[in-house]
Amino acid sequence: MPQGGNALAALLFMTSAMMTLDAYSTLESSPWTAENFGADPVKAASCREYLTHAVVYSMAYAVASAYIAQSWWPVIGSAIANAYLIWLYLRALERGKVTGAAGWAKK
Numbered sequence: 630m631p632q633g634g635n636a637l638a639a640l641l642f643m644t645s646a647m648m649t650l651d652a653y654s655t656l657e658s659s660p661w662t663a664e665n666f667g668a669d670p671v672k673a674a675s676c677r678e679y680l681t682h683a684v685v686y687s688m689a690y691a692v693a694s695a696y697i698a699q700s701w702w703p704v705i706g707s708a709i710a711n712a713y714l715i716w717l718y719l720r721a722l723e724r725g726k727v728t729g730a731a732g733w734a735k736k
Contacts, residue, residue, distance in 0.1 A: 638702045645694060645706035649687040653714055656683040660721040666732065667725015680718050684711050 656679045657663075666672040691707030725731075 637698075638700060641694070641698055641700055641702035642706040645687075645691045645703035646710040648690055648694075649683075649707045649710035649714070652683045652687040652690075656686065657718065660717045663718055664721035664725045665730045667722040667727075668729045669731040672731075673722050673726070676718065676722060680715065684715065687711060 657676065663673075663676050666676070687707050688704075688711065691703045694703035695701055
């Protein structure tokens with residue numbers, strides 16, 4: 630592959646990963662916040678719902694970008710970022726559940 634092709638592939642890969650991070654920052658709060666409410670079943674369910682929205686949104690854009698660019702790199706970048714973020718948020722919710730964290734203050 631020519632040098633320019635590698636540079637374009639790298640840009641597509643990085644941009645799709647950043648788009649995924651942007652989707653999470655728009656649709657979710659932080660993993661730290663999720664960890665602090667993980668024991669609240671209603672808030673945990675809400676977090677999982679928005680997690681699904683972030684995955685669907687970011688992957689739809691990655692697939693559209695891949696189609697336009699005729700390259701798999703946007704899908705690969707977004708898939709890697711999504712896998713990491715899904716693991717991170719679900720781990721945060723589980724940690725909150727284990728510690729009993731259901732809010733900012735003790736009742």
